[in-house]
Amino acid sequence: MTGLTVSPSLKNDCPENGAFARYDSVLESIDQGYFETDLDGGLTFFNNSFKKLFDYPEDRMTGFNIRDLTDNYNWKKISAVFKTVYDTGNPNKGFVWEYVRKDGAIRHIGSSISLLLDGSGKPAGFRGIARDISERKKEEDQHAQKRKLEAIGRLAAGIAHEINTPTQYVGDNTQFLKDAFHDLIPLFDKCVELLDAVKQGRASDRLIEDVEKAVKQADLDYLREEIPPAIEQSLEGLERISRIVQAMKEFSHPGTAQKIPTDINRAIKNTITISRNEWKYVADIETDFDENLPHIPCLPGEFNQAVLNMIINGAHSIADVIDKESGEKGKILISTEKAGDEVVIRIGDTGKGIPEMIRPMIFEPFFTTKGAGKGTGQGLAITHAVIVHKLGGSIRFETETGKGAVFIIHLPVSDPHETAPE
Numbered sequence: 001m002t003g004l005t006v007s008p009s010l011k012n013d014c015p016e017n018g019a020f021a022r023y024d025s026v027l028e029s030i031d032q033g034y035f036e037t038d039l040d041g042g043l044t045f046f047n048n049s050f051k052k053l054f055d056y057p058e059d060r061m062t063g064f065n066i067r068d069l070t071d072n073y074n075w076k077k078i079s080a081v082f083k084t085v086y087d088t089g090n091p092n093k094g095f096v097w098e099y100v101r102k103d104g105a106i107r108h109i110g111s112s113i114s115l116l117l118d119g120s121g122k123p124a125g126f127r128g129i130a131r132d133i134s135e136r137k138k139e140e141d142q143h144a145q146k147r148k149l150e151a152i153g154r155l156a157a158g159i160a161h162e163i164n165t166p167t168q169y170v171g172d173n174t175q176f177l178k179d180a181f182h183d184l185i186p187l188f189d190k191c192v193e194l195l196d197a198v199k200q201g202r203a204s205d206r207l208i209e210d211v212e213k214a215v216k217q218a219d220l221d222y223l224r225e226e227i228p229p230a231i232e233q234s235l236e237g238l239e240r241i242s243r244i245v246q247a248m249k250e251f252s253h254p255g256t257a258q259k260i261p262t263d264i265n266r267a268i269k270n271t272i273t274i275s276r277n278e279w280k281y282v283a284d285i286e287t288d289f290d291e292n293l294p295h296i297p298c299l300p301g302e303f304n305q306a307v308l309n310m311i312i313n314g315a316h317s318i319a320d321v322i323d324k325e326s327g328e329k330g331k332i333l334i335s336t337e338k339a340g341d342e343v344v345i346r347i348g349d350t351g352k353g354i355p356e357m358i359r360p361m362i363f364e365p366f367f368t369t370k371g372a373g374k375g376t377g378q379g380l381a382i383t384h385a386v387i388v389h390k391l392g393g394s395i396r397f398e399t400e401t402g403k404g405a406v407f408i409i410h411l412p413v414s415d416p417h418e419t420a421p422e
Contacts, residue, residue, distance in 0.1 A: 031049055031131075032129050032131045033046065033047065033050030033051075033052075033130040034047045034049070034050060034127075034128075034129060035047075035050045035128055035130060036125060036126065036127045036128075037066060037116075037125050037126050038124070039086070039124070039125050039126075040065070041067055041079070041126075042063070043061065043063070043065065043066065044125060050130060053109070053132055054069055054099065055101050070098060070099040071098075071100070074097045074098050074099065077095075077389075078095075078097055081095050081113055082113065085113055085114065085126065086115060086123060086126075091112060091113060091115070092111075092112065092113050093112045094110060095111045095112070095113060096108055096109065096110050096111075096133065096137070097111065107132055107134045108134045108137040109130050109132060109133065110131055110132075110133040111128050111129065111131075112128055113126055113127070114126070114128065115127075155274070155275070155278070155308075157277075158274075158275070158276070159244065159248065159274055159277070161277050162274075162276055162277050163241055163244055163245075166237035166240045166241050167241065169233060169234075169237055170233075170234045170238060170241075173233055176226070176230050177227065177230060180227060183217070183218050183223075184218050184223070186214050186217065186218070187211075187214040187218045189214075190207075190211045190214040191214075193210075194207055194208070243273060247269075247270035247271075247274050248274055259297035259391075260297070260298065260299075260300065261295035261296070261297060262295055262296060262298035262300050264293055264298070264336060264343055264345065264411070265289045265290075265336055267298075267300060267304055267307070268307055268336070270304070271304050271307045271308050271311065272285055272287070272334070274308075275308055275312065278311065278312050278315055279312075279314075281324075282315055282318050282319045282324070282329060282330060283315055283318045283329050283330045283331055283350075284329055284330075285311075285333075285334065286333050287333075287334050287335065288335040288336075289335070290335075290336050290337040290338055292338070293337075293338055293343055294338070294343075294413060296411055296412070296413050296414075297412075297414065299386075299390055302386045302390055303386065305383075307345075307347070309379035309380065309382060310347045310379075310380075310407055311332060311334075313379050314348070314351060314405075315332065315349075316351075317353075318330035318332070318350060318351040319351075320351060320352050321352045321402075330349065330350040330351060330404075331349070331350045332347070332348070332349050332350075333347075333348045333406075334347050334348075338413070341413050341414065342393075342411060342412055343410070343412075343413060344408065344409070344410055346406055346407070346408050347409070348404060348406030349404050349405060349406075350403070350404040351404050351405065352404075353399045353401040353403055353404055353405050354397065354405050356401065362397075363380050363381055363384040364381060383395065387409055387411070391411055391412075392411075392412055393409060393410050393411040394409070394410045395408070395409050395410075396408050
């Protein structure tokens with residue numbers, strides 16, 4: 001190869017030498033890498049920008065396969081894109097993958113890939129555009145991290161509020177019990193004095209009157225009525241605090257590179273608990289869990305974040321349509337079930353639904369219909385990335401404008417990336 005290698009496809013596209021020379025000049029002038037491969041991913045053609053992108057000498061790239069430019073994980077992603085393009089005939093735009101340059105630097109490549117046809121119109125390989133988007137990816141990651149920290153701060157404030165409420169009435173009840181005990185001490189003292197006097201046979205009318213007076217001052221009827229519920233409320237408050245703390249601990253499961261068996265129902269319950277302050281003012285949550293769900297291979301921290309995004313998204317949608325002054329609330333409905341070799345999770349709401357014109361874009365990064373400062377456009381994009389790319393599942397939605405939406409998640413019961421032993 002000398003910068004450009006003439007491929008059969010280009011010869012067919014530009015049968016005249018002059019036309020091909022002009023095409024050659026155009027490809028060399030663009031700052032994006034252009035490449036063509038055979039059906040197995042072997043490079044058959046590339047321009048100088050593509051060569052410079054990977055920082056390999058030209059003679060080293062001669063005969064390269066795309067798989068030689070990246071690791072096994074990214075090659076699997078690329079292969080899946082190639083297969084989809086081949087099966088459907090439709091191009092794939094905006095596909096991102098990683099490669100390691102010869103100097104060890106990890107770079108992100110944005111690619112658009114389409115099917116390459118021979119002169120008779122049969123699939124002969126693939127063609128695509130590639131460009132280094134590492135700096136843009138870095139900026140997007142920094143922006144996403146900033147928004148994530150803001151979301152964590154808001155969530156932490158909500159959790160603090162949720163813990164503060166039961167803590168306050170535990171504190172109030174404890175103070176009440178302290179005061180009640182203080183009021184009972186004189187009565188206890190008089191009762192002990194009366195008991196001693198009775199034993200010695202010298203109980204006087206005055207002492208009996210003192211006991212009766214102490215009983216009246218202690219207001220025993222009131223204490224009998226109020227102390228039991230105060231103790232019960234305090235125990236309930238402590239239990240609620242304990243549940244929140246435990247949910248926080250499990251929700252913030254440290255990220256792992258490997259999937260681990262996960263109780264999906266418990267993960268969702270924990271997420272509902274810690275996000276309560278985000279939805280309790282606008283919605284009630286109803287759940288219908290299949291208690292016989294198997295534990296499935298999952299990244300708990302990533303899954304929790306995805307579910308949290310969808311609950312908050314549903315709460316915001318409901319908030320846009322309810323009359324808050326009337327105390328009206330909507331509903332968020334969450335269910336799980338096992339269907340064949342998959343676990344199906346449905347998260348629905350009675351909000352405003354998704355307008356038809358924006359439905360194709362809702363999983364795109366930074367797309368939002370909320371006003372300035374109210375949405376980052378990251379929630380559903382992150383959810384889609386987690387469910388599809390990290391967990392090997394799928395996500396879709398059903399909606400009717402003005403009547404809400406339901407997102408349907410399918411997760412495999414077994415890890416699709418694991419290979420059976422030979």
